[in-house]
Amino acid sequence: MSTYVEARDVAAAVAAMADGARPVAGGTDLVVGARHGKAPLPESIVGIHRIPGLSEIAVTDGVVRIGALTSHAAILASAELAAATPGLLDASAIVGSHATRANGTLGGNVMNASPAMDTGAPLLCHDAVAVLTGPGGTRRVGLADLWTGPGRTSASADELMEAVELPVPPAGAGSAYVRLQYRRQMEIAVVGAGAYVELDDSGVVTVARVAISALTPVICRVPAAEEALMGRRLGTNGSISSRSDAVSAQTSPMADALQAAGQAAAEAATPISDVRASASYRTAMAAVITRRAIAAALTRATGGTVAVPASDWSQR
Numbered sequence: 001m002s003t004y005v006e007a008r009d010v011a012a013a014v015a016a017m018a019d020g021a022r023p024v025a026g027g028t029d030l031v032v033g034a035r036h037g038k039a040p041l042p043e044s045i046v047g048i049h050r051i052p053g054l055s056e057i058a059v060t061d062g063v064v065r066i067g068a069l070t071s072h073a074a075i076l077a078s079a080e081l082a083a084a085t086p087g088l089l090d091a092s093a094i095v096g097s098h099a100t101r102a103n104g105t106l107g108g109n110v111m112n113a114s115p116a117m118d119t120g121a122p123l124l125c126h127d128a129v130a131v132l133t134g135p136g137g138t139r140r141v142g143l144a145d146l147w148t149g150p151g152r153t154s155a156s157a158d159e160l161m162e163a164v165e166l167p168v169p170p171a172g173a174g175s176a177y178v179r180l181q182y183r184r185q186m187e188i189a190v191v192g193a194g195a196y197v198e199l200d201d202s203g204v205v206t207v208a209r210v211a212i213s214a215l216t217p218v219i220c221r222v223p224a225a226e227e228a229l230m231g232r233r234l235g236t237n238g239s240i241s242s243r244s245d246a247v248s249a250q251t252s253p254m255a256d257a258l259q260a261a262g263q264a265a266a267e268a269a270t271p272i273s274d275v276r277a278s279a280s281y282r283t284a285m286a287a288v289i290t291r292r293a294i295a296a297a298l299t300r301a302t303g304g305t306v307a308v309p310a311s312d313w314s315q316r
């Protein structure tokens with residue numbers, strides 16, 4: 001039998017966590033997982049969903065701050081995030097069902113630390129940090145240092161995530177997240193890839209970040225893929241088919257760069273085989289999905305439109 005208390009502020013939540021309670025936000029991982037027999041409910045639980053101020057999205061002083069309790073549905077509804085972090089919207093749009101997106105939070109997704117979580121790759125590409133508050137105060141941890149293994153983080157048991165923060169992207173930036181899935185809803189990533197690029201006025205890539213999910217024990221960046229993109233210039237017409245790796249001029253330097261980046265992602269992958277896909281299929285798809293994510297990010301960086309994918313969330 002679990003005991004449950006509800007925290008009305010961060011200090012109360014941290015105090016309960018210091019006494020051994022585990023935080024629950026939307027419960028779509030913790031509670032649903034327990035119901036499905038993945039792991040028993042913790043003996044002591046602290047509800048954090050009513051803490052004021054943790055569901056806010058704010059853009060100030062060059063920083064985008066997304067409260068840990070922000071739901072995937074709220075991320076999708078945010079015009080500020082649509083402009084600044086379209087790759088994050090790609091991810092939140094395909095999390096579970098309407099009910100999952102209404103209840104599931106960004107903080108829960110990040111702190112659950114699944115290697116297949118959807119928001120991880122785009123957040124990593126946006127250079128996001130987790131804002132953690134514990135009894136000793138608040139600290140900021142880069143996501144690459146936060147995730148330490150499947151289901152594990154470097155946060156102490158008494159540290160509450162208050163928010164995720166990332167720099168406001170400049171003009172000429174674009175991001176995207178693409179996942180390989182077998183159906184449009186209620187799916188988890190077979191393979192996922194995020195990309196973030198910045199282009200200068202002449203269409204040259206000046207910043208490139210690429211991350212893969214469901215391919216390694218911890219979602220990670222792929223430096224070789226990023227190097228393949230750096231300094232490359234878009235073709236004169238700059239056209240890239242949306243959500244496709246078919247760059248207009250197949251022999252252009254950018255097409256070559258996409259090929260090289262996809263290959264680098266496949267080489268970085270150390271996937272498992274399970275009922276959903278073999279390791280060799282996941283590796284082959286890593287190249288394809290990574291190319292598509294980069295192509296979509298490049299398209300957005302040039303002002304082109306790539307619709308947020310798959311889910312029918314917009315038809316509510």
Ligand SMILES: Cc1cc2nc3c(=O)[nH]c(=O)nc-3n(C[C@H](O)[C@H](O)[C@H](O)COP(=O)(O)OP(=O)(O)OC[C@H]3O[C@@H](n4cnc5c(N)ncnc54)[C@H](O)[C@@H]3O)c2cc1C
Pocket residue numbers: 022023024025026027028029030031032048068069094095096097100103104105106107108109110111112116117118119159160161162186187188189
């Ligand atoms: C049907 C279904 C479909 C799903 N589909 C997807 C999917 O497509 N993609 C995907 O990525 N995920 C999916 N999920 C998983 C889940 O919905 C998401 O990970 C969601 O964002 C979790 O948020 P939550 O608030 O419900 O987390 P909770 O279950 O409340 O918490 C998850 C974990 O994070 C910890 N935690 C939560 N908030 C904090 C905080 N602020 N500080 C410190 N620790 C915290 C909890 O202690 C727990 O360990 C699905 C789940 C279900 C049930």
